[in-house]
Amino acid sequence: MNASASRQEMLGRVVAYAAAEGLTGRSLREIAAGVGTSHRMLIYHFGSREGLLAAIVALIEQQQRDLLGTLADRLAAAGGSAGQLMLLLWQQVSDPALRPYVRLFFEVAGVAVHGTPGTEGFLDKLTEPWLDAGEAAAGQLGLPVDRDALRLGVAASRGLLLDLLAGADPAAADASYRLFVRLWEQQAEG
Amino acid sequence: MNASASRQEMLGRVVAYAAAEGLTGRSLREIAAGVGTSHRMLIYHFGSREGLLAAIVALIEQQQRDLLGTLADRLAAAGGSAGQLMLLLWQQVSDPALRPYVRLFFEVAGVAVHGTPGTEGFLDKLTEPWLDAGEAAAGQLGLPVDRDALRLGVAASRGLLLDLLAGADPAAADASYRLFVRLWEQQAEG
DNA sequence: CCTCGAATGTACCATCTGGTACATGAACGC
DNA sequence: GCGTTCATGTACCAGATGGTACATTCGAGG
Numbered sequence: 420m421n422a423s424a425s426r427q428e429m430l431g432r433v434v435a436y437a438a439a440e441g442l443t444g445r446s447l448r449e450i451a452a453g454v455g456t457s458h459r460m461l462i463y464h465f466g467s468r469e470g471l472l473a474a475i476v477a478l479i480e481q482q483q484r485d486l487l488g489t490l491a492d493r494l495a496a497a498g499g500s501a502g503q504l505m506l507l508l509w510q511q512v513s514d515p516a517l518r519p520y521v522r523l524f525f526e527v528a529g530v531a532v533h534g535t536p537g538t539e540g541f542l543d544k545l546t547e548p549w550l551d552a553g554e555a556a557a558g559q560l561g562l563p564v565d566r567d568a569l570r571l572g573v574a575a576s577r578g579l580l581l582d583l584l585a586g587a588d589p590a591a592a593d594a595s596y597r598l599f600v601r602l603w604e605q606q607a608e609g
Numbered sequence: 610m611n612a613s614a615s616r617q618e619m620l621g622r623v624v625a626y627a628a629a630e631g632l633t634g635r636s637l638r639e640i641a642a643g644v645g646t647s648h649r650m651l652i653y654h655f656g657s658r659e660g661l662l663a664a665i666v667a668l669i670e671q672q673q674r675d676l677l678g679t680l681a682d683r684l685a686a687a688g689g690s691a692g693q694l695m696l697l698l699w700q701q702v703s704d705p706a707l708r709p710y711v712r713l714f715f716e717v718a719g720v721a722v723h724g725t726p727g728t729e730g731f732l733d734k735l736t737e738p739w740l741d742a743g744e745a746a747a748g749q750l751g752l753p754v755d756r757d758a759l760r761l762g763v764a765a766s767r768g769l770l771l772d773l774l775a776g777a778d779p780a781a782a783d784a785s786y787r788l789f790v791r792l793w794e795q796q797a798e799g
Numbered sequence: 800c801c802t803c804g805a806a807t808g809t810a811c812c813a814t815c816t817g818g819t820a821c822a823t824g825a826a827c828g829c
Numbered sequence: 830g831c832g833t834t835c836a837t838g839t840a841c842c843a844g845a846t847g848g849t850a851c852a853t854t855c856g857a858g859g
Contacts (some may be wrong), residue, residue, distance in 0.1 A: 459837075462817075573768065574764075637848090647849090
């Protein structure tokens with residue numbers, strides 16, 4: 420694995436740039452200029468455009484795993500009901516500060532659904548890790564949960580995040596999510 | 610509006626091609642070859658690449674409105690409970706035959722979230738029309754419904770559709786959606 | 800039959816694309 | 830001090846890109 424320090428640092432800037440400015444249709448030169456280097460260096464560190472894309476995808480996945488881990492810890496520490504945990508999680512992922520990365524997530528997904536080379540792994544690990552983490556967290560807290568329910572929660576969150584990207588009123592998205600939590604709790608009680 | 614017959618017919622083939630083969634990163638020549646014309650003609654009819662993208666986006670929107678209308682009629686004719694209607698709707702949009710268009714939807718969304726020229730209208734009309742249609746249909750059938758709930762339903766559906774595109778087991782996605790319907794009905798009863 | 804406008808084909812253009820070759824610089828162990 | 834290795838700059842390439850100019854076909858209406 421090619422993972423020198425400067426490469427890793429450069430990749431970080433590229434992902435930040437991609438989150439802020441977008442990726443599709445941008446040339447290596449454009450990206451390079453955006454992160455303060457030359458397209459020559461991008462090729463040097465990542466081999467090709469496809470290699471760069473693959474590296475970006477890999478880093479996004481890793482960042483998601485990290486976020487997942489952090490959230491899981493925080494949730495475990497916080498304790499509380501399933502509903503409280505869901506709400507905490509939603510507040511994290513819907514935080515405006517995260518928005519550029521959510522945007523990048525959907526951009527990469529939109530490219531990946533057509534099997535673009537370099538994005539192969541992205542779709543495979545799209546949802547399963549979240550379900551695994553959710554199951555683990557629930558088990559740790561002694562909460563009952565099944566995979567279908569977790570998948571539904573992830574799906575609803577993603578749909579609402581897409582709404583937010585489209586400029587939906589954050590309050591409305593929040594209200595929808597809170598309704599979801601209420602539905603969930605009702606089931607748990609009944 | 611430039612909307613000659615041959616232009617319209619050609620646009621239809623372009624959208625079909627885009628649904629099947631993808632759009633991002635494809636050159637005008639590639640697209641033209643895929644629909645049996647020359648890149649010269651694409652420029653002739655749509656003015657520029659951006660114009661073509663705009664036309665594609667517009668047609669997708671129109672197709673969604675058409676689908677929405679068809680579904681609304683069918684639902685109204687079918688009658689039944691809210692849960693039955695939701696299930697019917699889900700079966701329609703998750704039909705594998707529609708999958709290429711769902712894929713195109715997410716591809717265009719992924720491009721649009723970064724404000725790519727030509728896609729301006731797409732995000733604005735992403736969700737509202739569905740809420741309007743849902744409200745209208747519910748009113749027509751005398752079913753109680755609020756916008757937050759509809760938004761949640763649309764969001765969950767989209768999230769599960771993305772899962773399907775990512776290769777999720779259709780049975781699992783179905784199960785999640787059915788769980789959602791059950792949650793919904795529980796609330797309506799309680 | 801002739802004209803006119805829409806539709807197309809051919810050929811071309813400047814510019815940009817990803818990628819490469821080669822020389823140079825900087826850091827670090829020996 | 831000196832080689833070696835990683836990093837970087839400069840210059841270049843063949844091919845593709847979006848877009849244009851100009852000539853041609855073709856069918857309908859006068």
